[in-house]
Amino acid sequence: MRYMINKKQSIIPGFSLTLGITITMLSIFILIPLASVLVFSLHQSPGQFFECISDKSVLNALITSVSCAFGAALVNCVFGLILAWVLVRCTFPGKRILDGLIELPFALPTAVAGITLSKMYATTGEIGGPLSKLGIMVSYTHLGILVAMVFIGIPFVVRTVQPVLEKFNPSYEEAAYVLGAGQFLTFRRVILPELRPALLTGFGLAFARGLGEYGSVIYISGNSAKNKTQVVSYVIMQKLNYLDYTSATSIALLMLIISFLLLLFVNAMAVYQAKRTGTDYEVAQISNISARQGARERGMIVLAVLFVFFMLILPLFSVLRNALAKGFDFYMACLQTDYVSSALGVTVMATVLALAVNTFFGLVAAWALTRFSFRGKQVLGALIDIPFSVSPVIAGLAYIMTFGRLGWAWPILEKFNDVFGTDVQIVFALPGVVLATIFVTFPFVSRELIPVLNSVGNGEEEAAAMMGASGFTIFRRITFPHIKWPLVYGMILCGARALGEFGAVSALSKTRGETFTVPLEIDALYMDGGADSITAAFAVSSILVIMAVVVLILRNIFEYRAKAGQN
Amino acid sequence: MYLELKNITKRFADTRPEEPDAVSHVDLGIEKGELIALLGPSGSGKTTLLRMIAGLDAPTEGEIYIDGECVNDLSPADRRVGFVFQNYALFRYMTVYENVAFGLDVQKRSKDEVRKRVGELLDLIELSHLRDRYPNQLSGGQRQRVAFARALATQPALLLLDEPFAAIDAKVRKELRRWLREMIHEVGVTSIFVTHDQEEAVDMADRIVILKDGKLEQAGSPYDVYKNPKTAFSATFMGDSVVLDKLCGFTGFEDITDGRKIVIRPEYVEAFRDDNPKFHHLIPYSNEGIVRDVVFRGDSVELIIEVNGERLMCRRSMERRPVSTGEKMRVLLYRVNVFDEEGAQVLANETLQDVDVEFM
Ligand SMILES: Nc1ncnc2c1ncn2[C@@H]1O[C@H](COP(=O)(O)OP(=O)(O)OP(=O)(O)O)[C@@H](O)[C@H]1O
Numbered sequence: 038m039r040y041m042i043n044k045k046q047s048i049i050p051g052f053s054l055t056l057g058i059t060i061t062m063l064s065i066f067i068l069i070p071l072a073s074v075l076v077f078s079l080h081q082s083p084g085q086f087f088e089c090i091s092d093k094s095v096l097n098a099l100i101t102s103v104s105c106a107f108g109a110a111l112v113n114c115v116f117g118l119i120l121a122w123v124l125v126r127c128t129f130p131g132k133r134i135l136d137g138l139i140e141l142p143f144a145l146p147t148a149v150a151g152i153t154l155s156k157m158y159a160t161t162g163e164i165g166g167p168l169s170k171l172g173i174m175v176s177y178t179h180l181g182i183l184v185a186m187v188f189i190g191i192p193f194v195v196r197t198v199q200p201v202l203e204k205f206n207p208s209y210e211e212a213a214y215v216l217g218a219g220q221f222l223t224f225r226r227v228i229l230p231e232l233r234p235a236l237l238t239g240f241g242l243a244f245a246r247g248l249g250e251y252g253s254v255i256y257i258s259g260n261s262a263k264n265k266t267q268v269v270s271y272v273i274m275q276k277l278n279y280l281d282y283t284s285a286t287s288i289a290l291l292m293l294i295i296s297f298l299l300l301l302f303v304n305a306m307a308v309y310q311a312k313r314t315g316t317d318y319e320v321a322q323i324s325n326i327s328a329r330q331g332a333r334e335r336g337m338i339v340l341a342v343l344f345v346f347f348m349l350i351l352p353l354f355s356v357l358r359n360a361l362a363k364g365f366d367f368y369m370a371c372l373q374t375d376y377v378s379s380a381l382g383v384t385v386m387a388t389v390l391a392l393a394v395n396t397f398f399g400l401v402a403a404w405a406l407t408r409f410s411f412r413g414k415q416v417l418g419a420l421i422d423i424p425f426s427v428s429p430v431i432a433g434l435a436y437i438m439t440f441g442r443l444g445w446a447w448p449i450l451e452k453f454n455d456v457f458g459t460d461v462q463i464v465f466a467l468p469g470v471v472l473a474t475i476f477v478t479f480p481f482v483s484r485e486l487i488p489v490l491n492s493v494g495n496g497e498e499e500a501a502a503m504m505g506a507s508g509f510t511i512f513r514r515i516t517f518p519h520i521k522w523p524l525v526y527g528m529i530l531c532g533a534r535a536l537g538e539f540g541a542v543s544a545l546s547k548t549r550g551e552t553f554t555v556p557l558e559i560d561a562l563y564m565d566g567g568a569d570s571i572t573a574a575f576a577v578s579s580i581l582v583i584m585a586v587v588v589l590i591l592r593n594i595f596e597y598r599a600k601a602g603q604n
Numbered sequence: 605m606y607l608e609l610k611n612i613t614k615r616f617a618d619t620r621p622e623e624p625d626a627v628s629h630v631d632l633g634i635e636k637g638e639l640i641a642l643l644g645p646s647g648s649g650k651t652t653l654l655r656m657i658a659g660l661d662a663p664t665e666g667e668i669y670i671d672g673e674c675v676n677d678l679s680p681a682d683r684r685v686g687f688v689f690q691n692y693a694l695f696r697y698m699t700v701y702e703n704v705a706f707g708l709d710v711q712k713r714s715k716d717e718v719r720k721r722v723g724e725l726l727d728l729i730e731l732s733h734l735r736d737r738y739p740n741q742l743s744g745g746q747r748q749r750v751a752f753a754r755a756l757a758t759q760p761a762l763l764l765l766d767e768p769f770a771a772i773d774a775k776v777r778k779e780l781r782r783w784l785r786e787m788i789h790e791v792g793v794t795s796i797f798v799t800h801d802q803e804e805a806v807d808m809a810d811r812i813v814i815l816k817d818g819k820l821e822q823a824g825s826p827y828d829v830y831k832n833p834k835t836a837f838s839a840t841f842m843g844d845s846v847v848l849d850k851l852c853g854f855t856g857f858e859d860i861t862d863g864r865k866i867v868i869r870p871e872y873v874e875a876f877r878d879d880n881p882k883f884h885h886l887i888p889y890s891n892e893g894i895v896r897d898v899v900f901r902g903d904s905v906e907l908i909i910e911v912n913g914e915r916l917m918c919r920r921s922m923e924r925r926p927v928s929t930g931e932k933m934r935v936l937l938y939r940v941n942v943f944d945e946e947g948a949q950v951l952a953n954e955t956l957q958d959v960d961v962e963f964m
């Protein structure tokens with residue numbers, strides 16, 4: 038057998054194949070649709086572009102989105118740090134439940150979160166009622182938008198700070214104590230600088246998510262132009278509904294640019310952090326710091342528990358309470374309409390397909406990105422993460438601008454239908470729903486696998502390749518055992534997100550009873566406005582809530598297994 | 605020659621122009637059955653050279669021959685080399701048995717053959733009783749032995765070991781060193797191991813290859829490299845020694861001030877008190893020095909003595925009278941190594957030629 042080692046790559050097989058698949062899939066599902074937005078918005082002159090952007094309602098929405106997302110990200114930094122700290126450094130009963138609940142905003146469909154928060158904080162709601170007596174209005178104000186963005190952003194900060202804190206070698210801290218530094222000084226001078234890159238990363242991610250957020254915000258915000266409570270995603274959606282594609286793409290382009298900058302920032306932070314801390318895994322294992330239990334720790338535990346109770350647990354119960362408001366029989370009747378069963382079918386199909394595509398992609402991309410070094414790897418990694426920081430509404434728009442009547446792929450689709458005598462539609466049809474779901478959940482699996490494979494290193498694969506094992510054997514016998522559990526929980530998160538996707542699907546699906554998914558059905562019921570249909574909306578939501586809780590429990594189990602497997 | 609490296613050069617793609625090659629024009633031949641130490645400071649290209657021999661990296665230039673055949677285009681598996689990784693790279697999700705059996709499984713050997721061969725190897729490394737353990741349930745030394753057995757399982761013609769003792773604590777290290785040396789000789793496999801510890805190299809290897817900045821400084825038996833260093837670097841790298849930029853005012857030596865490097869090993873230096881009758885007749889050939897430091901070295905005492913403004917080092921037996929800092933002593937230089945671009949030279953004390961002295 039003739040054999041050449043490329044000067045750049047390693048002896049581990051599969052470089053061109055996996056990289057090729059990664060780039061192809063990335064282009065098809067993410068880059069080309071987004072490029073369509075860019076191309077379309079280039080049709081207009083810069084003057085027109087600025088006119089669209091500087092429209093009064095657009096400007097107001099931009100200001101609202103940016104300021105609320107920024108404020109929410111700040112709040113999340115504070116509480117995220119406290120939560121991460123409590124989870125890593127303290128022991129108390131119920132800690133594992135608290136830990137598991139952090140992911141709730143990932144697992145809970147945004148539309149469900151939206152209607153629940155809106156109801157809870159309305160003047161008649163569980164929290165809104167008491168607050169309104171104090172003269173604080175939450176629903177339909179900027180404060181409401183802030184609350185929704187805090188809700189969806191909190192996991193980003195906790196989950197970026199937590200691992201750094203876990204790896205943080207306590208000897209630095211002890212060294213500072215020994216040198217006579219007090220607790221506050223030690224925190225500010227020794228611990229905070231170590232956490233700063235992670236905090237900034239978490240801030241950037243939470244900020245990006247808040248900027249693009251649609252489902253959880255639009256109900257609580259009230260979307261009033263007069264009170265300036267419209268967010269950017271809502272405005273884009275509105276323009277889409279009025280078929281004003283020029284404005285929609287202009288705003289989308291601006292948001293894309295902002296998202297990119299944020300993503301670059303986040304990636305730079307990650308690189309910086311890797312350089313600073315290196316890959317000191319030995320250190321990570323000995324940092325089983327003994328839990329200190331002072332008054333300060335107890336105070337932090339109380340804060341953390343209160344936050345989780347009000348922000349995460351209460352909404353769960355609120356959904357169930359509202360769902361059962363008109364009795365169990367009514368509840369069951371709400372779940373048995375034709376609309377709901379059709380929506381369930383569509384949702385399950387989209388979820389299964391998205392899961393299949395993204396799991397395949399995740400495995401291939403993780404292999405390419407962790408087992409080889411090549412130029413542009415950083416950029417590729419950042420591109421894969423785009424769906425995290427792009428508003429789902431923009432994802433929907435991107436597919437419309439690709440496959441819709443104005444899209445460049447429309448003539449190709451027409452030709453195809455002519456030649457084969459078919460009537461394949463993508464936009465406003467099932468394929469569009471599936472594509473949108475794939476887009477939004479695209480990085481979920483790869484994101485779980487890449488850090489694990491990076492931390493394991495490629496020594497074992499190299500050793501196996503040296504002994505002549507084929508690529509498939511290496512994957513099956515060496516790599517797969519390492520990523521088994523992370524793969525499962527990446528898939529669970531991916532599935533949960535797919536089940537609950539709202540913004541992107543909502544842009545691409547217009548026919549109730551045919552292409553509506555469960556979250557869209559909930560939206561339709563809720564927007565109907567009657568007391569019965571609002572209860573029905575919560576009843577349907579309760580299915581998704583139960584699924585979300587199951588997902589969280591599974592995730593918790595699998596993550597626990599994965600951690601046990603590493604030792 | 606069993607293994608031959610011809611003009612091997614490696615330049616990594618991301619190296620900046622001003623940086624030197626990771627490995628630069630190395631020529632080396634190794635006989636069958638030899639145990640070779642690749643010795644050099646950190647970053648000198650030892651790992652890179654080893655990985656190229658294994659086929660894990662491709663050389664930018666040059667050819668590698670194993671048993672007379674050019675193997676540049678052969679995969680590591682086809683080169684029949686075994687490799688022990690620096691961190692062992694044991695398969696964490698396989699037992700000791702499965703780790704050792706992996707290479708044979710991949711070659712699709714029959715079940716019986718695999719069982720027999722793995723059994724033999726586990727007996728050899730005396731870990732048969734731990735066959736069902738996972739790597740994280742083994743001690744560092746045990747892991748190393750498993751890595752060794754795994755590399756040997758497919759009967760490689762060449763065994764390569766990258767810093768085999770780096771991850772093992774100092775005490776166990778000496779023991780394992782001897783064990784590994786015996787094993788390698790018992791199996792009779794031609795082996796190259798990387799180390800940056802000269803003591804380890806001297807202790808184990810038949811021949812030592814010294815690398816510096818990617819270039820081959822010297823190759824030879826430990827004795828040879830120690831006795832006849834070809835460059836100032838090899839001289840300082842093997843054993844403790846003092847390097848001077850000039851040599852002025854030492855009895856028995858011409859002054860050297862032309863930029864050549866002078867290397868003085870501790871055993872080239874004799875220090876004695878002027879009331880010592882045994883050395884009395886040598887006083888005229890010596891210089892005066894002041895003891896600057898006395899360091900206890902376990903089995904001897906190390907003296908740092910300042911002579912003519914230069915600090916020299918010598919060893920002193922524990923049986924002799926104790927010396928203390930600040931004391932004046934007579935210092936005699938038997939010889940020095942002098943190095944310039946062309947090569948090495950040994951200069952002996954001229955005035956001593958006609959005196960009957962026992963060299964150490
Ligand atoms: N993959 C790589 N890409 C670029 N440069 C590299 C790579 N691997 C090694 N180098 C460079 O090549 C030089 C030699 O490295 P090498 O790892 O061979 O040193 P070494 O002698 O094994 O050092 P050590 O004793 O620290 O292990 C170094 O300057 C190193 O930075």
Ligand SMILES: [Mg+2]
Pocket residue numbers: 650651652
């Ligand atoms: Mg090395």
